[in-house]
Amino acid sequence: MSVKMEASAGKLSENTLMIYGIVVALVGTYLTYLNAVTGIAVFSFFGGIGAIAALWWGSDTIKHLCSYGLGTGVPSAGMVAFGAGAIAMIAGTKFGLASPIVTLVLAAIIGAVIGYCANNIINMNIPVMIFSLMKLSIVGALTMLGFAAMCTGTFMFNGLVIGGMTLSMEPAEAAAGGAQTFMVTVLPEFASSLIGGAALTVIFFLGAIALQHPFNACLGPNESQDRTLMLAIEVGFLSMFVVAVMSYAFLDIISATVGVVVSLIGWVYSYKQYIALSKRDAYAWLDAKPIIEVGGNE
């Protein structure tokens, strides 16, 4: 049984963050469906916003899991979240319009099984283990789904695996009058798609780094919730920027540029906010004080 050493009491409770994270991630992912409704792809960037909301919530969940002595460092939690999330996300996209919901449910189930393996078979005996891994798997799956939706403009399996269409023309028999006729068939191309070209792996690691970085960078005796969460938003926008650049390969120029502009504006704003919060926390430590023991069982 481990002793809980650290958890900065934040203004926002874990459950509040979870509700905001799930709702914004799902709504953001569903807003990309406007692409299919309106026929233009400029709504793709909402997927990235949804992914950032999931990362924002996930960095707080990681904080609660890693404040127990896992012994393996914070990044491992981000890796397991996206390992499980990738499986749930790809399997979940098969379910058409219900994909985001199915992805969420599948991720929760996979996370519960992995959490059970870690907690009861491997004997970690950490009270929040199963629930935390469930939440982290959902974060991983929703982040990947959001970024994939932003990159391709859709969250459905066919859109993610079919990169384009090629026309194949084969000469058919000569028609009456001696004119040559051709048989035209439309062949889907898989190698140039998000999954077929394995570009999803880039999204995988962009998300995993963005998930594990905020708490890994901010942990310590004067960790404060608003600063960690602001860093999560900042690295989220940074990942979103890379995804927006990737989306030039899949979307039209205007839609991809909208994504780039939104992510750049978001990144500049959140970076400035994060620096301001860092200065605030640094100022609080201006006169060196002994390290405050937060929590614990004293």
Add this chain to the structure above:
Amino acid sequence: MSALGGAAAGGEGINPTGTLVGIVILLVSIAATYALGFSIIPLIGIIIGGALVGFGVHFVPVGGAPAAMGQAPGIATGVAMLAAGAGLAGLFGGAWAFEATGDFAIAVAGGAVGGGLMMSITCMMVNATYVFAMGIPAASGKVAKDPITGDTFPEYKSQGTEGHGLPFISFFGGVIGGIVTGLGGTLIYLALLGIYETGLPVIMQAETAAIQPLAISLAGIFAIGFFLVNAVLAAYNITGTIEGPHDPKFKRVPRAIIGCAVASAFCGLISMLIVLNTGM
């Protein structure tokens, strides 16, 4: 040692209830796979591959932050990072070998060699850094004598440390770990590739040759996901640092094998849902 100073969790011994429930989950996953009309041979391959990854990770000498300061033996990074490096190198090697030859045995051997090569290069460069840049000799803190070479350690061990550097037994363990994890990762990849190569053309109504890049990409992404899940579960079993096969923590390995097998079985079942015809 946690970065946050919390006591490392994880007791010794096997939890009988948890293990029993785990085995039930494993059997239910196999039964569900059979009931959905899939062949269970690929799932068995995934389970064995996952268990091999969990087993192999325990051989890798992981030092973490203390090793970076020369206060503990091993490679100075976390378990998940090292295992991912070795396993993914093996995975690429195996995938390449399968692409070139199409032979199962050569692909698995290629994966094992890829992982072993990656770990041996890492261990050698780590030792070069330790010896020539940090100026510390290799000495284990857990055993007095190297089980293979017979070198003695206590004379070289600095006071107040748990040992430092990378002794031969840890180097040996690292290479074995790379071979086993690379083999496991390649086995998972080949099992998934088999499922998608036969399943995807049917549900996508496309030619086998056209669907090939998609099958390879899907199998690769899933294999990375499986690999990271199993590596992190094994890392949780180790809780921090391990010196190699001579470390007392190595005795915990059965728990990791069971845990990884159960997690792989369930994730394998989910990954097969892709080629299930849902009509959507």
